[in-house]
Amino acid sequence: MRSAIENRVSRRKFEKEPITDQEKEKIIFLTNQLNEASGLTMAFMEDGSGAFQKLRKSYGLFTNVRSLILMKGKKEEKDLKEKVGYYGEDLVLAITDLGLGTCWVGGTFDKDELTIDSGEELACVVVVGKVAVPSLTEKMVRSATHRKVKSIAERIISDQPLPQWVQNGMKAVLLAPSAKNTQKAIFKYENNILSAQIADDYSMDLIDLGIAKKHFEIGAGGKFEFGNGRIFHLS
Template identity: 80%
Template sequence: MLSAIENRASRRKFENEPITDWEKENIISIINHLNEVSGLAMEFMEDGSVAFGKLSKSYGLFTSVRSLVLMKGNKDDKDLDEKIGYYGEELVLHITNLGLGTCWVGGTFDKDVLTIDKSEKSPCVVVVGKVAALSLKEKMIHSVTHRKVKSMEERIISDSPLPQWVQNGMKAVLLAPSAKNTQKAMFKYENNTLSVQIANDYSMDMIDLGIAKKHFEIGAKGKFEFGNGGIFYLE
């Protein structure tokens, strides 16, 4: 998964060619597994292009969006948004390993055209598709939205030198996507205990927290508790 973390990039321009049946079957298989272990209800849509049909809602200038994953689950699950980020990013990394492009999308698509059950909540989608080399437009967008990647020192508070496993986890965190590139999840290493929390004053914050936890786990090899301020346990 470390190679997928290094290779993943948010893509907004897709090829007109649809994904293959083999790719679709792999994605659905991964989704079914992650839904089973998480209690989520993520759903693959081979053609969800209607949600990106209105230019006014297509922040980031999305082009040729077709397939997507509807990120959803029971709205009564107190950890729903965090789980969507955590398990959704695992899905994204698996899709990256298939050679496909992805992008997390929050409020910049037409939610009204995507049907979900009344018992469910769907705060975002992940668009999926075949991609070519980064276009000039994508490079320009990337330069604007990623003007500054925060350093490790800006993302973690510590009362002692960071052991190698913490450094490994943080290196993976620095490559994690976040809404508007805010990189808000803050880690703390004190009394030999590692935890992470986020301000949670924006709709995508808990999703970003789940994504950051997943990246740290892959880099450091261990497991986080769910919840804002959750503690990490080494394997």
């Protein structure tokens, strides 16, 4: 999984060729596994291109979007958005291992083109596809939207030198995607207790918190409690 963290890049330009039936089956299998573990209702959609056809000039400049994963769950699900980020990033990294490209998408798609049950909430989508060679436009978008990665010191508050396991976790956090690359999730290591929190003043913030927690766990080992400001338990 570590290699997937390092290899994953948000992609907005895809090949016209759809993913194979074998790749589709693997994604559906992985999605079902994670739904069972999480209580979410994430769903693979083979052709969700209609949600992007009216938005070609929007932020992100997506090209040849076809397959999507609907990142959703029951409205009453506790910590829904955080779980979408946490378990969704597990899925994104697994798809990266399949050699496919992905991108988390929060608002630049037409939700009216995507059907979900009335008792569910669609938090966002993940686009999936065969990766095209990056165009000049995509490189420019990536350069404009991916500002300098913040340092570990900018992402964690500590009252003591960081032990190696915390450093390992934070190195993985620095590779985590976040909405508009804001990198807002903040970690604290005080009194030998590590926690993570986010401002939660933007629709994608709690999703980003879940993603960051997942990356920390992969780097450090151990398990986070769900909830904004909750603590981490080292294995």
